[in-house]
Amino acid sequence: MVGRDEQIDRVEQALRKANSGHGGALFLVGEAGIGKTRLAMLAAEKAAELGMRVLRGRGSTIGPMVPFRPLTEALLSLFRGRSLPEDSALTPYRPMLGRLVPEWGQPHAQHGDSLVVLAEAVLRLLAVEGRDGGCLLVLDDLQDADAETLAVVEYLVDNVEYQPILVVATIREEPSAALDLAHSANRRHTGDILHLTPLGRAEVAALVAACLAVEPDAVPPSVADRLFADSAGNPFFIEELLHALVSSGMLARGVHGWRVVGELRVEVPAALVRGIAHRTDRLRPQGRALLAVGAILGHRFPLSVVQQVVGIDDRTLLAQLQAGIAAQLIMPDEPGPDWYTFRHPLTAEALLAQLTPSDRAQLSGRAADAVEELHPGLPGQWCALVAALRLAAGDPERATLLLVDAGRRALAAGAASSAVALLDRARELSIGGGDVEVRADVLESLLPALAETGAFKRALELVDALDELGGAGLGALRRAALHTQLAKVAHSAGRWSDGLTQIQKARMLLGPDAADEHTAPVDTVAAFLTLDSPSPGRTRIATDLARRAVVAAERVPLPLVACQAWQLLGTLARGHDLDESNECFSRANLVAEEHQLPILRIYALLRLAGNHCLADGDTTGLERVRQEAYRLGAVTVVYTVDAILAMQTVLFGDYATAGQQVADAERAVTKLHLVSILRYVLLARATLAAHQANRPEMERALAEFDRWDGAHSPELPLAIGLARVFCALLEEDAEQVRLELAHAAVVEKENPSTFHLAGPHGLYLLLDVLAGRADWPQFNEVAGAAASRMRWNRHFVELARAVLLGRACRIAEAEAAAAAAREAGECFPTAYHLGLRLVAEEADAHRWGDAEAWLRGAEEYFYRAAVAPAASACRALLRQIGASVRQRRTGADLVPGGLRALGVTVREYEVFQVLAERIPNKTIATRLHISPRTVEKHVASLLVKTSQPSRTALTEYAVRTLR
Known part of the structure; x- marks a missing residue:
């Protein structure tokens, strides 16, 4: 850590703050080998001294990009062999954490939530772990991390200020999304950048002295000068070049200390490669093969795979590992006993540079065979790794299939950006040749991945690629399925006419005699598109399509399609027959239970409880659904129920409670970017203001509603009926009421609402x-x-x-x-x-x-x-x-509601209060500075209004009331 005193001070300050509950983020930025990783390791050591939890993970450029790999490594570094902490704050987030550590997940869990929900899950986990002393998350080589990891890191950085969490990330100083993230956080004052600059001449000498275990003045000046010049002050290069000088004998230890032998000849960066090659040459052939296979697998590698490829026994493996450690090439990787890592990321790259293309291809093929044999089904990161190995081995067809499989898995885990990257690579390999069915598989998986990332335009542009598949001989059924996928994308993008066009193409390809298994998915997507397409007859057409889809899906069977169609039918039936609606939702619930579709089941239960609330105003069922959703980790359902309950509390007139519920829900769903729920929460906020005749606040809430595309959303009728019309009525503004009703009539005619409390x-x-x-x-x-x-x-x-x-x-x-x-x-x-x-x-x-x-x-x-x-x-x-x-004097709000309802005025209430002291009228008059006749008049009025038979009875009534 020569020359890093300032950076070390900054790290220690940040650690102390996190240890006391005030988190932050530090980005250690600099070129490769500048010492970022060593500073991060020092941070981990000091954090451990403070009693903090330490998690470490690293990005990698070797092999395919694996979603969430740095985060998974980090969690495993702390939790390997441990279960998820038992804490109620983590319960609903357990399924999301299962994306990172599969054993924490639940059977049949579905990961349909956004990356922001996963990021919140990681944040809560770190907060729980750091509760008793703080938590340090170290992410090395963040520039090599996948887009999903960066999204989670950005969320953490923005939300750790009031948590006992310090995030330390190392980033190479070269253009990358990670470096952009660091600069963005720095501008927002949510993260600090620590630049690690090259060492100066004196610092280079100090570093060399430390490596040689001598005082700085004992280092030959020519060595310090040459290393300073050739390394450009890079500590890693200095160490590697110094090692090469010593190994070559150009720098030798004598009786009088270190001395130069002959002429110093050093080149950079070739010298780095030669230095590593020199070290590997000293190993036995089996040791060199071991390191070569390790480099093929990445900067960290499992011994089981390496041993399988090299074909050596346990004793020989152990001996070669020890030799590699002694040569300072590799070291044990802490998360697991079976894993090792290269001491520096550049070591693996240098080893790969020594391999000929044919050697690299041969080793890649053997490594792929070994992984497939040791890990049947290629779970987790193995699928993407083997795809890269097959490609390096010269087998693009198998690589393409594996990339498609890896892309599908990444999408299922919520890593849409990584899925797109994997599937784009698969598409590149499949274009211009290969099996047309494989090309169709790529497109079928790529379309939903693009939709998940919001790349709707690019997804819809792939219609040309679909047409090309038809020209290449792809069957009509596969093409119809792809057109249906495009229709789903168009629905997600709000481009309903484009979606219906794709549905029409799918139907033409299927023909009139298509089997149910092909028509049911088409009808379901068409029903959703029709329901969201503004038109007077949309509900009738959508109902017919959904009914047809249900019949076909249950005949095949297609449980997922059937469940979706039953829920759509229940929503459509709600306006004309609640019993029928309940029956549809109950059928959806039964299908979901039978086929283990927990998220669809919880949605069916939510809609059943919603019907009960609409019918009777009873929210008990909604509360039960919320508890079940919380237990299952269905965070989106939890916040959906919160939004509904907030609106109900507004309608119940409990405005103080409703205000808190709305604020909490708005904060949560905005943070998680759950747009459809956010629109409903904003409507609850607008309704809350409208029902208190607070037009300015109502307009602010509705303006925010419009900012989230509320003017084109199905919730618009609620904005008019529950908010605008209601507010105008309370304002007694007849003209405004007329205008709002006219607007509501136009909206309802063009697009009949499925929100039935809107007014009609x-x-x-x-x-x-x-x-x-x-x-x-x-x-x-x-x-x-x-x-x-x-x-x-x-x-x-x-x-x-x-x-x-x-x-x-x-x-x-x-x-x-x-x-x-x-x-x-x-x-x-x-x-x-x-x-x-x-x-x-x-x-x-x-x-x-x-x-x-x-x-x-x-x-x-x-x-x-x-x-x-x-x-x-x-x-x-x-x-x-x-x-x-009654008169409304100043201070009328001080009169208790019961007396005010009887017509008791402010002055009469003043007399009433003094009566409770059991004093005569003359004393009351003196006390209140009024005449005795006025007191008599007020007492007489109070007797009438309170229905008391005498002054004595009135006095006792005053005592009881005021008590």
């Missing part, structure tokens, strides 16, 4: 009836739908029924309908009082209900809620029907 089946019907735009025919049409029987809607529908019955002089029936409305709406206080305020004038005009009591209750509610326009409107209507109206 409840609030809008009541407003149309009150305005004379709807009578019994329109009422019966709307009220006959299942959506109108959902509890939120039922409240408004029953009020509309009461109005129509009252106009028909069917008073008893009108009052029964009003009672039904109050029963349905009692759990939605704002909607309940708004509804009563809206119908009170009709009730008074046609002599049904209790308009005065309704208006007084609504006025009290809106006054306490600080919704002044609605409260003022209630007071105006009270005057209009001839009822007395």
Whole structure:
């Protein structure tokens, strides 16, 4: 660590901060061999001294890029032989962590969540491990890491500030995504860059002296000068070149210390290669073969594979390993006893440079055979490694198949960027020749991988490649399946017309007599595309397609397709028959259970619980689903339920709790980039503001909703009905209500909503009836739908029924309908009082209900809620029907709600408070600076309003009330 005092101080400061709970990130940047790894190793040593947990992993350029390899190595370095820590904070994230350490996963786990969810899982794991003293994550050679690893690292760097975690990463100072990440973090002040610069002349001399175990002044000046000049101050080059000088005898130890023998002849970088070659030449042929095979496998290699290729016994293997260690070429790799690593990454590259092309091809083929024999099925990273070995061995056909398999596995594990890289390589190898079925396999896997990475444009451009496969003789069934894949991509991209075009091509290829196993997937994708394509008849067409898909999928069977289609049918049935919707979701649940599809099962349970909540306003089922999703690690489902519960809490009128729920959910889903859930949470935030007549906050929330493409999303009707219309009603702005209703009508006509609380089946019907735009025919049409029987809607529908019955002089029936409305709406206080305020004038005009009591209750509610326009409107209507109206003086909010509901004024309440002291009227008058006659007047009014028989009884009532 010569010349690194400043950097060491920075590392120690960061470690102490992490040890005390304040994390950070350090990027050690410099050229290859400059000492980044040694500084990182020093950080690990010092962290261990502080009692911190230490994890180490490394990127690699040798062999194919393996998703999450540095992170997997890091976790194994600490957890090999250990199970996942038992901590409730990790429970829902266990399936994601199973991507990195398979034994931590769960049987049949599905990894459909984003990389950000995986990054959050790693963050929580590190936080748990560092809870008692901090945690250090060292990632060496980050410039060679895959895109998924970099995404996780960036997330960690941005979120460790208040965690006991220090991230230390080494990066070569050359253009790379990792270096861009470091500079970006530095600009955001979430990570610091420590540049390791070349050593100066004096520092080179000090380093050489340390290597030779002498004082700096005992180093021959010519040696220090030459090494300084030829190494450019690079410590690794200095050490390697110094080793070559000693090995060649040009620098020798004599009686009087080290001296130069002959002329110093050193070249860089060829000298580095020669130095390593010189060291390997001293080994036996078996030792050289061992190192060559190790280099073929990468910078770290398993002894089992090397031994299989070289063909030596355990005793000889051990002897050659010891020789390699003594030559400072290799060393044991800490994560496992069977693994070794080269001392420097450049060592493996230098060894490969010594091999002839034919030797390298031969060794690669033998290594591939050995891996396949030792690891049947090529689990984990072995598949990608063997693909690279087969390619190096001159077998591109087998390499292509393996790359396709590796790409599929990477995509299944959520590593979409790595999947694209692997499949792109496979496509390059397959273009211009090879089996057309293999080319189809590549394309079939590449399309969803591109969609997962958001490269929709590039994916859709592959339609030409699909047409080329048709010209090359690919069968119609395979081409139809590929067109269906393209349709899925188009659906994900929101390009519904392009998707339907691909569906049409798939159907043409299949023909009218295609088997169910081919038509069912096409119909399912077509149903989803149709449902999301703005059109008046979309729900009917989507229903027909989904029903046909279900029948075919169950006949084959295709459980995944059947489960998806049943859930779509349940969603479509929700608006017209809740029982049918529940039956569809129950069928989806049974299929998912039978075929072990846990994520689809939890979604089916979520939708069943959602139906129950819509019908009765009961969120118990949703809470149970959330617990089950949490147990399974279905994080997306957990946050979906959180969003629904937040919206329900808004409708229940518990605005303080709802505000906290919305804030928590928005923070979480924004952090995890769950866009569809985020839009719903933003609608909950807008609804929360609208139901408090807070238009500025509502507009801010809806502007954020639009920023996430809300104006073109299925949730738009909710933004109008639950937020904009509601806010305008509370503001008593009739013109704004008219404009919003007109907008809602246009949106609903162009694209009927599957969000059934938006208004057409409840609030809008009541407003149309009150305005004379709807009578019994329109009422019966709307009220006959299942959506109108959902509890939120039922409240408004029953009020509309009461109005129509009252106009028909069917008073008893009108009052029964009003009672039904109050029963349905009692759990939605704002909607309940708004509804009563809206119908009170009709009730008074046609002599049904209790308009005065309704208006007084609504006025009290809106006054306490600080919704002044609605409260003022209630007071105006009270005057209009001839009822007395209480004064609203300053300080009225200090009067308890029960007394305020009785009409007790601020001044009367002041008298009421003093009465509890059991003092006479004259003393009260003196205390309050008013006349005794005024006190008598207030006491008389209090007796009437509180229905007390005497002043004594009123006094006792005051004592009890105030207590």
